[in-house]
Amino acid sequence: MTTVETAIGATKTMVLNMGPQHPSTHGVLRVLLELDGENVVTAVPDLGYLHTGIEKSCEDKTYSQAITLTDRIDYLNPLGNNLAYCLAVEKLLDLPVPKRAQYIRVMMVELQRISSHLVWLGTHALDMGAMSVMLYAFREREEILKIFERFAGQRMMTSYIRIGGVALEPPTGWREMVKKFIDAMPAKIDEYEALLTENRIWKGRLEGVGYLPAEQLIALSTTGPGLRAAGVNFDNRKMFPYSSYEEFDFDVPTRTESDCFARYLVRVAEMRESVKIVRQAMDKITDHGVFKAEAPGIIPPQREKMKTEMEALIYHFKIFTEGFSPPPGEAYAAVESPRGELGCFVASDGSPKPLRVHFRGPSFVNLQALPFMVKGQLIADVVASIGTIDIVLGEVDR
Amino acid sequence: MTQLVSSNANVVVEQLRSWRPSSVTQVVEHRGATTVVVPKDQLREIAQFCKESPKLQFNLLSDATCVDRFPIEPRFELNYQLVSIPLRQRICLRTAVSGQQPIIDSLEPVWPGANWLEREIFDLFGVRFEGHTDLRRILLPDEFKGAPLRRDFPVEGER
Numbered sequence: 001m002t003t004v005e006t007a008i009g010a011t012k013t014m015v016l017n018m019g020p021q022h023p024s025t026h027g028v029l030r031v032l033l034e035l036d037g038e039n040v041v042t043a044v045p046d047l048g049y050l051h052t053g054i055e056k057s058c059e060d061k062t063y064s065q066a067i068t069l070t071d072r073i074d075y076l077n078p079l080g081n082n083l084a085y086c087l088a089v090e091k092l093l094d095l096p097v098p099k100r101a102q103y104i105r106v107m108m109v110e111l112q113r114i115s116s117h118l119v120w121l122g123t124h125a126l127d128m129g130a131m132s133v134m135l136y137a138f139r140e141r142e143e144i145l146k147i148f149e150r151f152a153g154q155r156m157m158t159s160y161i162r163i164g165g166v167a168l169e170p171p172t173g174w175r176e177m178v179k180k181f182i183d184a185m186p187a188k189i190d191e192y193e194a195l196l197t198e199n200r201i202w203k204g205r206l207e208g209v210g211y212l213p214a215e216q217l218i219a220l221s222t223t224g225p226g227l228r229a230a231g232v233n234f235d236n237r238k239m240f241p242y243s244s245y246e247e248f249d250f251d252v253p254t255r256t257e258s259d260c261f262a263r264y265l266v267r268v269a270e271m272r273e274s275v276k277i278v279r280q281a282m283d284k285i286t287d288h289g290v291f292k293a294e295a296p297g298i299i300p301p302q303r304e305k306m307k308t309e310m311e312a313l314i315y316h317f318k319i320f321t322e323g324f325s326p327p328p329g330e331a332y333a334a335v336e337s338p339r340g341e342l343g344c345f346v347a348s349d350g351s352p353k354p355l356r357v358h359f360r361g362p363s364f365v366n367l368q369a370l371p372f373m374v375k376g377q378l379i380a381d382v383v384a385s386i387g388t389i390d391i392v393l394g395e396v397d398r
Numbered sequence: 399m400t401q402l403v404s405s406n407a408n409v410v411v412e413q414l415r416s417w418r419p420s421s422v423t424q425v426v427e428h429r430g431a432t433t434v435v436v437p438k439d440q441l442r443e444i445a446q447f448c449k450e451s452p453k454l455q456f457n458l459l460s461d462a463t464c465v466d467r468f469p470i471e472p473r474f475e476l477n478y479q480l481v482s483i484p485l486r487q488r489i490c491l492r493t494a495v496s497g498q499q500p501i502i503d504s505l506e507p508v509w510p511g512a513n514w515l516e517r518e519i520f521d522l523f524g525v526r527f528e529g530h531t532d533l534r535r536i537l538l539p540d541e542f543k544g545a546p547l548r549r550d551f552p553v554e555g556e557r
Contacts, residue, residue, distance in 0.1 A: 047536055047537060048535075048536065048537040048538060048539070051537045051538065053546060055522075055547060056546055056547055056551075056553060057553065059549075059553070060553040091429045091430075091431075092429070094429060218457050218458050218483065219457075219509060219510045219511060220510055220511045221458060221459050221460065221509065221511025221512075221515075222511075223458075223460070232483060234458075234483050239483075239486050240486070240488065329428050329429075330428065330433070330465070330477070331428070331429060331431070332431065332461070332477075332479055332490065334460065334479075334488075341460055343460060343461050343479065345461065345463050345477065345479075347465045349467075355465065355467075355549075356463075356465045356466070356547075358461075358463040360460065360461035360463070360479070364514065364518075365511065365514065365515070367514075368511060368513060368514050397537055398537075
């Protein structure tokens with residue numbers, strides 16, 4: 001990969017290679033640290049160990065086929081990736097999505113946000129030496145994955161959100177299942193907080209660590225909990241609502257300290273807000289109704305229609321062999337992923353395959369702030385800062 | 399279809415036009431999003447104006463990406479997604495870069511966050527950014543030949 005030439009100081013600095021196989025870099029991130037004693041002089045992240053060329057592969061797939069690739073970008077937030085991509089393609093097509101499908105999307109994406117924050121909380125606590133939190137967090141995540149399995153047949157790479165709606169009607173008994181989970185969740189979050197928020201070691205490791213002022217974070221294009229922990233109330237769900245988020249009543253948690261501890265508090269508060277949104281979404285989703293838009297030639301027809309109507313059969317065949325061709329143009333859709341603004345840029349030249357698909361991964365952009373966060377701090381603080389930026393290497397490298 | 403709007407569609411275009419009439423080549427309104435096509439040689443000044451003008455305040459560069467329109471010339475099209483957090487605005491700046499001389503002014507002096515976004519474009523498209531402090535490959539290995547996201551680069555890779 002990229003060779004990094006670190007400017008080695010006159011006498012007493014040394015260069016330490018952290019990663020790409022370091023457990024606390026959450027994947028294959030390599031950071032070159034120039035150290036003066038145990039203090040970081042410069043940190044140079046080196047990426048690309050997980051580059052799989054997803055954007056190039058998308059150009060060789062039809063619009064519907066590319067959805068399965070989007071799952072694999074940010075593997076802790078596959079539904080969010082599906083949503084960003086589908087919103088962009090729907091913008092290109094000018095395709096309205098039925099309200100019921102939008103609410104199902106919101107519910108799934110918010111469950112995904114909880115599960116992503118749980119993985120973050122568990123692994124970050126593990127990095128900081130608190131083993132037990134991981135076991136609790138993964139216990140609840142398992143319940144969310146079970147819900148996804150019932151909805152989509154898959155636990156992680158669900159591809160559940162499709163162009164024009166969602167893949168399947170919610171399964172029988174979904175309401176009880178989701179309700180049982182969200183009724184239990186607030187008490188579970190209290191449990192994590194009881195383990196961590198007043199914990200002296202936890203506070204000692206996180207308070208005052210990885211500080212950056214809000215202006216600098218904005219200049220570095222940081223979004224998500226990292227920016228909100230610096231007091232900037234920027235959340236795409238509120239600022240530029242998509243998928244009917246404007247109909248939901250929730251708060252955007254912010255802090256002003258802008259250190260690792262504030263980022264932790266923001267994420268925990270976000271989990272509570274997500275529980276609120278899921279509850280509202282459940283009330284909005286009616287028992288009967290459509291789960292995808294009606295658009296012949298773009299959205300696969302219902303199975304029953306295919307057996308009785310000839311047009312439906314033809315459309316089905318055409319969609320799965322040739323695909324559909326959106327009119328030429330470009331669309332950019334941004335959603336609020338658990339890590340920040342997840343943008344998807346799709347350009348069409350009028351053919352059944354996209355001319356360009358680009359993902360603005362929040363992990364990739366947020367990671368830029370790392371060298372500035374850790375300057376002058378200890379190696380242990382580098383681990384804390386990488387953790388609270390919450391990177392997913394699948395998204396950083398794509 | 400892409401609609402061309404010649405009138406001052408919104409305040410951003412108005413501001414840009416009154417600041418410097420030559421700064422806006424074209425305004426594209428597509429599905430509720432405004433894209434301002436700007437001349438390549440004025441890009442950095444326009445970006446600076448968008449960031450600093452009190453009526454625009456585009457303080458966050460959200461995304462920068464490139465589209466290769468090969469074999470149409472100028473083949474590269476750069477898209478910058480700007481967000482104004484105080485004014486709740488979004489806009490896209492677009493400019494074209496030729497394939498013979500893929501060089502353009504870097505926006506890193508305006509938004510330091512452009513650093514990695516432009517390195518990614520340099521890495522995958524081979525577009526060079528003038529005034530970038532650290533222009534080297536970011537995702538691919540240094541010894542990699544070619545720019546894989548160009549349309550004339552085969553999906554299976556060079557054999």
